[in-house]
Structure formats: structure tokens, C-alpha cells
Amino acid sequence: MSVIHVAAFRSYDVVIERGALDRSGETLSRLSAPCAAAVISDTNVAPLYGDRVRASLEAAGFRTVSFVFPAGERHKTLAGYGEILGFLAENRLGRGDLVAALGGGVTGDMAGFAAATYMRGIRYVQLPTTLLAAVDSSVGGKTAVDLPAGKNLVGAFWQPSAVLCDPDTLSTLPEEVWRDGCGEVVKYALLGGGPLLEMLRSGSLKDDPEPVIAACVAMKRDIVAEDEFETGRRKLLNLGHTFGHAVEKCSGFTVSHGCAVAIGMAVMTRAAVKRGFCGEETLAELLALLERYGLPSETDLSAEALCEAALSDKKLSGGRIDLIVPEAFGRCRIVPADALELSDWLRAGGAK
Ligand SMILES: NC(=O)c1ccc[n+]([C@@H]2O[C@H](COP(=O)([O-])OP(=O)(O)OC[C@H]3O[C@@H](n4cnc5c(N)ncnc54)[C@H](O)[C@@H]3O)[C@@H](O)[C@H]2O)c1
Numbered sequence: 001m002s003v004i005h006v007a008a009f010r011s012y013d014v015v016i017e018r019g020a021l022d023r024s025g026e027t028l029s030r031l032s033a034p035c036a037a038a039v040i041s042d043t044n045v046a047p048l049y050g051d052r053v054r055a056s057l058e059a060a061g062f063r064t065v066s067f068v069f070p071a072g073e074r075h076k077t078l079a080g081y082g083e084i085l086g087f088l089a090e091n092r093l094g095r096g097d098l099v100a101a102l103g104g105g106v107t108g109d110m111a112g113f114a115a116a117t118y119m120r121g122i123r124y125v126q127l128p129t130t131l132l133a134a135v136d137s138s139v140g141g142k143t144a145v146d147l148p149a150g151k152n153l154v155g156a157f158w159q160p161s162a163v164l165c166d167p168d169t170l171s172t173l174p175e176e177v178w179r180d181g182c183g184e185v186v187k188y189a190l191l192g193g194g195p196l197l198e199m200l201r202s203g204s205l206k207d208d209p210e211p212v213i214a215a216c217v218a219m220k221r222d223i224v225a226e227d228e229f230e231t232g233r234r235k236l237l238n239l240g241h242t243f244g245h246a247v248e249k250c251s252g253f254t255v256s257h258g259c260a261v262a263i264g265m266a267v268m269t270r271a272a273v274k275r276g277f278c279g280e281e282t283l284a285e286l287l288a289l290l291e292r293y294g295l296p297s298e299t300d301l302s303a304e305a306l307c308e309a310a311l312s313d314k315k316l317s318g319g320r321i322d323l324i325v326p327e328a329f330g331r332c333r334i335v336p337a338d339a340l341e342l343s344d345w346l347r348a349g350g351a352k
Contacts, residue, residue: 002214006139006221008228010159014139014217016210020166021052021127025060028098028125031162034061036093040084040111041102042071045129048172053102053127062098065091069110073146073253076106078154081145084114098123098161104130104177105137109152112143116158123161129169131181131209132258135188135216136237138163140224150312151245157229163217167209178206180258182293187239187261188216190269190286193330200289235334239324240265243346246309250301262290266297267349269326274348278327285329303351307343 001017015027028037037057041050046068054064067087069080088099101111101124108126115124126138144155170178185205189197196215199205205212220237227234244264247255255263269286272278290297299306310321320336323345327333337345 002210002217004214004217004221006159007225008141008159009157010141010161012160012162014163014165014221016134016165016167016213016217018166018168018210020164021049021169022056022166024053024100024125024127024164025056025058025062027164028057028062028162029060032098032123035063036091036097037062037064037100038088038091038093038098039064039066039100039102040069040107040114041066042069042075042104042107044071045103045107049102049127049129049169053100057100069107071106073106076110076145078145078147081110081114084111085118088114088118093118093122095119095122098125100125100127101138101160102127102129104128104133108133108137109142109144109155112141112158112160113145113155116143116156121158124158126160126163128163128165130173130177131170131213132177132184134165134167134170134209134213135181136184136220138165139217139220140234141228165213167213170209176256179294180256183240183258183261183295185212185216186286186289186293186295187237187265188219189289190265190326190329191236191239191332192219193328197329200292203292205293235322236324236332238322239326239332240268242310242321242323243267243306243349246306247299247301249309249312250305255296255299259296262295263297263299265326266290267299267346267351268323269349271345271349272325272327275345277325277333282326282328286326299351301351303343303346306346306351307339310342310346311339 004014099115101108128134128138141159144152147153240261244261247260
């Protein structure tokens with residue numbers, strides 16, 4: 001069992017423990033007097049884990065209600081969010097009650113945003129069930145839904161009251177969802193180096209995910225503690241994402257998020273080598289890791305299209321975009337670039 005304390009606007013523990021779902025009632029009863037808990041999950045996760053969480057919460061004295069929405073990013077919308085709010089109101093949840101987001105990043109983002117805004121904000125807990133949610137989205141308090149104009153355009157910073165991660169839930173993940181999470185894990189290894197990199201080299205992630213999840217969460221905790229609202233160092237977590245989002249968009253979302261981030265990191269690191277920011281050995285190690293975890297490193301999308309897509313990203317400020325450039329494993333820096341420079345970076349990274 002690992003417990004990682006996150007110090008933010010609201011401080012909380014991330015508990016990573018096999019069987020955490022079955023103990024969720026007991027754990028949450030230490031944080032809250034019995035109250036109503038709305039368990040929000042999607043159509044894939046609810047049948048697998050919904051009853052276990054509700055049973056545990058009810059055994060600990062919570063009154064539970066559950067809301068299930070259709071699985072998938074395309075349901076992370078204002079309409080989906082509105083339905084959750086309506087459900088909370090119909091079931092008379094009050095200011096002292098609780099939302100439990102049981103699922104992947106889509107569930108955490110949308111249920112978290114509902115909790116952030118319902119009655120001007122009620123408590124919520126994250127029960128992540130994908131690798132991506134366990135290592136990244138369940139921690140740090142970013143909540144959001146998508147608009148037709150782009151991803152995560154409406155949201156709030158709203159920290160959970162606890163994150164209870166049960167690594168056993170990862171055993172039911174489809175292979176491509178698992179692989180997507182690996183893309184984010186490799187990102188943490190490139191950002192942090194050290195023991196996490198060693199763990200990934202030794203290849204024990206699938207057999208024993210807990211130490212890897214704990215290492216990623218500890219890194220995110222450190223970054224969030226320093227820059228909760230992403231005005232500086234938290235931007236480092238966008239490593240691979242600027243070009244990654246562009247790849248997702250230009251491929252018409254046929255390239256999944258984790259695979260796109262993998263390509264984004266590879267393109268950026270190739271360019272960093274060409275421009276003298278980083279050594280060949282870092283690129284070689286990154287490409288070996290991506291291959292080991294079944295992730296791609298190449299794209300045949302054009303630099304022009306990728307540049308245009310990257311420039312329409314919301315993280316653009318004053319016509320410039322912050323690139324996260326690797327110098328070595330464990331050392332990345334923020335380099336602002338304008339449109340022309342961005343296109344040069346993409347070409348140097350191997351985009352046609
Ligand atoms: N808030 C943040 O800081 C942050 C960070 C990174 C990503 N995100 C967001 O996270 C989302 C992506 O998260 P995701 O990849 O977890 O997507 P997801 O929640 O859609 O889950 C992926 C798929 O796996 C299924 N699933 C989930 N857990 C399962 C399990 N244990 N067994 C079987 N199937 C399971 C889901 O039903 C879904 O079909 C995006 O919307 C992204 O914007 C947010």
C-alpha cells in the first residue's frame with residue numbers, strides 16, 4: 001500500500017492499494033460522517049465495479065445513488081455534465097454530501113466538474129480505474145468537459161477530498177486503453193528519470209503497477225504543490241502533448257491520446273537532438289521505451305497540418321506556445337516558440 005499526501009488548496013491523500021474499492025466505505029468514513037454519496041461511472045465500469053463500491057459505502061453507513069453515462073470521450077460534454085447536475089439535484093444531494101467518480105479520466109473530469117459547480121462546489125473523491133487516471137488525471141484537481149471547438153475548454157480547478165486507486169481494476173482494461181496509460185507513464189519517466197525509469201526498463205509495469213503508479217503520483221504531487229494553477233512548472237506535464245494533441249486532431253482522433261503523446265515526445269526529442277538541446281542517447285532510450293510498451297514514435301502527418309492544429313490549441317498565449325523540450329531523462333525545459341519556430345521544430349522532429 002502507498003499513501004501519498006497532496007498539499008494543495010484542499011489537501012488530500014492518494015491511497016494506492018489492491019482491494020481499495022472494497023475498502024472505500026471504511027476509508028471514506030474516516031474523512032466524512034455518513035452522508036449521501038453519488039457514484040458516477042460509465043457503461044463499461046459500472047457493471048464491473050459499481051456494486052462493489054456501493055456495497056462498501058453502504059456498509060460504512062453512506063446512502064448511495066448511482067448515475068451511469070455512455071462510455072467515451074464524446075460523452076464528456078456540457079450535456080453529459082448537465083445530466084449529472086440534474087441527477088444530483090433530483091436525488092437531493094446537499095452541500096455536505098459527496099460525489100464518487102468511479103472510472104477513467106473521462107468520468108473523473110466530468111464528475112469532478114459537476115462536483116466543482118453543483119451548489120458552488122461539493123466534495124468529491126476519485127476512484128480511478130484506468131492507468132491514465134491512476135497516474136495522472138485523478139490527481140491535481142483539473143476538471144473539465146469538451147466543447148465542439150476543442151477539448152477541456154470548460155472546467156475548473158477543484159481538488160478531490162481523496163483518491164482511492166485499486167490497481168486490481170487495471171486487469172480488466174482493454175489492451176489499447178492500457179497502452180494509452182503507458183504513454184503517460186513514459187512521459188513521467190522522461191520528466192523525472194531516476195527510479196521510475198529503472199522500473200520501466202525492468203519491465204514490471206503490468207505485473208506490479210503499484211510502485212510505478214506511486215512514483216508518477218509523487219512526481220505530480222510535487223509539481224502541483226509548487227504550481228497548482230499551471231502558471232509555471234506544471235506546464236512540464238504537457239511534455240509530448242503539444243504535438244500529441246495536434247496528431248490526435250489531424251488524424252481525426254483515429255490516433256488515441258496515449259499513442260499521440262508518444263509520437264509527440266518522439267518528435268520533440270528528435271528535434272531537441274538536432275537543435276543541440278539533448279544527446280542522442282536520450283532519444284535512443286526513449287525510442288526503446290516506447291517500443292517496449294507498444295507505443296508508436298512516427299507520424300506521416302505533415303508539419304504544416306500539425307503546426308496549424310497546434311496553434312489552435314488553447315495553451316497558446318500571445319501568439320506563442322510553450323514547448324516542453326527534453327534535455328535528458330529527468331531534465332526538461334520550457335521553451336516558448338512562435339508559429340514559424342513551431343514549424344521548424346516539427347520538421348526537425350521528422351514531420352514531413
Ligand atoms: N484532469 C486531468 O488532469 C487529466 C489529465 C490527463 C487526461 N485527462 C482526461 O482523461 C481522459 C482520458 O482518460 P482515460 O483514457 O482514462 O479515458 P476513459 O475514461 O474514456 O476510459 C477509457 C475506456 O476504458 C474504459 N474503462 C475504464 N476503466 C476500465 C476498467 N477498469 N476495465 C475496463 N474498462 C475500463 C472506459 O469505459 C472507456 O471506454 C480525457 O478526457 C483527458 O482529457 C485529464
